[in-house]
Amino acid sequence: MVLRNVQPAEILGRDFATVAQLIRAHAQLQPEKTAVIHEDRRIGFAALDRMMDRVAAALQRDGMRPRDTAALCAATTIDYVAIFLGCLRAGVAVAPLANTYAPRTLAAMVADAGAKTLFVDQTVAGAAPQGGAGTAISTVVLDAGGPGSLRQWLAPEGSAPAAVDVEPDWPFNVIYSSGTTGVPKGIVQPHAFRWSNIQRAALYGYGPKSVALLATPLYSNLTLATLFGVIGLGGTAVLMGKFDAGPYLALAQQLRATHTMLVPVQYQRLLASESFHECDLSSFETKFSTGAPFAPALKEQVLRRWPGGLIEIYAMTEGGGACMLEAHKHRNKLHTVGIPMPRNDVRLIDAADREVAAGESGEIVGHSPAMMTGYLNQPSATAAAEWYDAHGRRFIRSGDIGRMDDDGFLVLLDRRKDLIISGGFNVYPSDLEAVLREHPAVDEAAVVGVASPRWGETPVACVVLKEGADMDAASLNAWANQRLGKLQRIESVKIVSALPRNAAGKVLKGMLRESFA
Numbered sequence: 001m002v003l004r005n006v007q008p009a010e011i012l013g014r015d016f017a018t019v020a021q022l023i024r025a026h027a028q029l030q031p032e033k034t035a036v037i038h039e040d041r042r043i044g045f046a047a048l049d050r051m052m053d054r055v056a057a058a059l060q061r062d063g064m065r066p067r068d069t070a071a072l073c074a075a076t077t078i079d080y081v082a083i084f085l086g087c088l089r090a091g092v093a094v095a096p097l098a099n100t101y102a103p104r105t106l107a108a109m110v111a112d113a114g115a116k117t118l119f120v121d122q123t124v125a126g127a128a129p130q131g132g133a134g135t136a137i138s139t140v141v142l143d144a145g146g147p148g149s150l151r152q153w154l155a156p157e158g159s160a161p162a163a164v165d166v167e168p169d170w171p172f173n174v175i176y177s178s179g180t181t182g183v184p185k186g187i188v189q190p191h192a193f194r195w196s197n198i199q200r201a202a203l204y205g206y207g208p209k210s211v212a213l214l215a216t217p218l219y220s221n222l223t224l225a226t227l228f229g230v231i232g233l234g235g236t237a238v239l240m241g242k243f244d245a246g247p248y249l250a251l252a253q254q255l256r257a258t259h260t261m262l263v264p265v266q267y268q269r270l271l272a273s274e275s276f277h278e279c280d281l282s283s284f285e286t287k288f289s290t291g292a293p294f295a296p297a298l299k300e301q302v303l304r305r306w307p308g309g310l311i312e313i314y315a316m317t318e319g320g321g322a323c324m325l326e327a328h329k330h331r332n333k334l335h336t337v338g339i340p341m342p343r344n345d346v347r348l349i350d351a352a353d354r355e356v357a358a359g360e361s362g363e364i365v366g367h368s369p370a371m372m373t374g375y376l377n378q379p380s381a382t383a384a385a386e387w388y389d390a391h392g393r394r395f396i397r398s399g400d401i402g403r404m405d406d407d408g409f410l411v412l413l414d415r416r417k418d419l420i421i422s423g424g425f426n427v428y429p430s431d432l433e434a435v436l437r438e439h440p441a442v443d444e445a446a447v448v449g450v451a452s453p454r455w456g457e458t459p460v461a462c463v464v465l466k467e468g469a470d471m472d473a474a475s476l477n478a479w480a481n482q483r484l485g486k487l488q489r490i491e492s493v494k495i496v497s498a499l500p501r502n503a504a505g506k507v508l509k510g511m512l513r514e515s516f517a
Contacts, residue, residue: 008234012202016168016195020089022232023049030208035231037255038078038239045234048082050157055086056164057155062138064116066091066164067171071115073097073106073124076218076241079142079150081227083119084218091164093171095186096219098503099124105184110137112186112377113174119150168192174376175221175317186376187317189221194228196369200341201229204311205286206259210235213257215243215266217503221317222291226261235259245273249281256283263505264294267302268443272467276305284308290315291504293412293430295437296334299327312337314410318385320396321346321366323410336409344368346410347395348402353387361403363416365395372396401428418509420449420457425487432459432490435483439476441469446499446507447490450516458491460516464498471495492516 008025011017023045026033031046043051064070070087072094074080087094095113097106099121110118121142140153155161172191176184206212212230214237216223230237238255240248243266251257262270267289270276287306290313302310309329314337315322323346325338340346348362349355356362365387371394374382387395401413413428420427429447436445444464452458461480465471477493484490494516500508 012199012233016192018088018166018191019194019198019228019232020052020085020166022198022234023052023085026231026234030234033208033234034236036078036081036237036239038076038241041078043078043082048085051082052086052089053161054154054157054159055083056090056092056161057159058153059087059090059092059117060161061155062117064090064092066166067093069093069095069113069115069171069174070117070119071095071097071110071113072119072219073099074119074121074142075099075123076239077121077142078239080119080218081237081239083142083150088166088172089164090161091166091170093173093188095174095176096224097176098217098219100503109176109184109186166191168195169373171373173224175219175224177317185378185381187221188373188376189317189319189370190373193319193370193372194225197225198229198232200370201226201233203342204229204259204288206230206233206235208234210259210285211238211255211257211283212236212259212261213238213240213248213252213255214261215240215248216261216263216291216505220291220504222261222263222504226259226288230259245269246275249273249275249279252281252284253279258283258285259288260284261288261290263291264289264298265292265444265501265505267294268298271298271301271305282307286311288313292501292506294337295434297437299334300331303328303331314338314412315370316396316398317372318396319368319371320398321364321368322370325409330409333407333409336405336411338410339408340366340410341368345393345395347389348404349387355389359403359406361401361413364398364400364402364410366398367393367395418448420447420459422449422452422455422457422459422487427457427459427488429459432461432480432484432488436461436463436476436480436493438483439471439479441465441471441476443467443469444499446509446512448509448512448516450491450513452491459488460491461493462496462499462512462515463493464496 006025026045027049032044034042035045035048036043118139125141142150169190171188172194174186227237286309288311310327312325321344322341323338324341345367350362399416414430432447433445443466447459447461449457473493473495481489500511
């Protein structure tokens with residue numbers, strides 16, 4: 001549906017609309033306003049809108065239909081954003097794939113997504129995966145010239161695609177899981193999911209004057225949620241291809257960033273940067289964090305040293321219940337992830353799928369307007385991720401263990417799969433990690449359970465020391481065990497140079513278990 005002279009505020013007031021409609025409205029209202037910045041290139045809303053039309057028209061020319069899927073595997077660029085949005089205008093879902101996967105894994109995900117068009121850059125083009133058996137797939141190279149290049153593939157300037165009326169339950173994107181809990185699964189997020197994200201962004205203070213600095217990959221759900229939120233509300237998104245503390249701080253100061261979304265390890269590296277205290281960060285209104293556990297001491301440092309508010313968001317790519325901690329308003333709750341957001345129903349259940357009593361711990365399940373349709377091509381995995389209450393209301397299981405405190409704030413204990421059962425007692429790795437981080441020589445710590453002939457499982461720890469610190473593993477092990485309960489004691493400590501992480505900053509605990517095995 002082509003909109004003429006419709007105000008963004010009117011669109012946002014609807015029960016459902018699309019980010020493509022919002023871009024069209026901003027293109028009419030503020031055509032020259034910068035929508036996206038990447039390195040030395042900028043694109044305004046009108047130019048972005050025209051590029052989206054050219055992408056959508058080219059997809060339609062090639063026979064792509066609404067609810068088909070295109071895969072996008074490339075580095076962060078403005079073209080990446082325009083292609084993604086152009087697919088959405090045509091009603092085509094996008095599978096954004098990490099360009100760090102091995103060719104075999106990429107090929108499996110492209111085939112699983114059923115992609116009919118694959119967008120890549122030259123770093124991937126040499127090993128560009130093909131479709132599955134009997135599936136024709138065309139490949140478009142973003143940063144090359146000649147046949148097969150984006151410039152030759154695009155519909156001519158001024159092209160207008162056929163109007164598509166997108167439905168709320170149509171797939172918006174297929175986000176492949178990070179692999180922290182096994183083989184990546186395709187998480188299907190419908191348009192209604194993303195519309196809920198955009199409406200929620202308005203509650204965070206995003207608007208036409210916002211400048212959001214994004215330093216995580218565009219295939220990450222946390223990046224996409226922020227990107228669509230800020231440009232959907234008429235602000236400017238600043239993209240970093242690869243995070244580095246120095247360039248990040250320089251960009252933040254130069255462009256007078258007002259918002260940012262970072263994972264905890266990025267906050268840690270920024271605060272440790274020698275140039276942090278030299279930068280003027282007074283333009284920041286709100287900073288966000290999600291994707292990985294955020295240590296209370298690190299939150300306190302951010303609040304003390306970095307101007308503006310700090311909001312931690314607890315949520316999953318699969319959707320369900322989300323919680324928000326406005327850390328600057330609740331300094332006494334930094335050990336929590338906050339309270340459920342509006343229209344989010346968060347509950348705790350036991351191993352028998354029964355709701356737990358007040359004050360007890362249990363698996364976190366949630367219901368909200370932002371819910372995945374399911375795991376693509378995996379109905380049994382989808383069913384395993386769902387829980388229904390007594391009224392038949394659908395919830396998504398988080399796999400995390402938590403409890404609600406007396407004020408309704410959610411305290412995360414651990415992932416259910418990371419829970420250590422030692423001698424028949426539950427041991428939460430997060431408790432042990434918190435003790436290890438109290439040592440002045442420790443920068444980071446991760447605890448996992450390994451098989452034990454005596455206890456069934458026993459805790460072991462990998463620790464990263466602070467720069468210049470001198471501490472041996474045995475002494476640190478003894479120091480920690482003096483402060484832990486008898487049933488929590490750590491079997492051994494290993495000093496490592498870095499913890500393995502995925503692109504969203506989550507520690508890959510499966511790799512740590514393998515290192516001890």
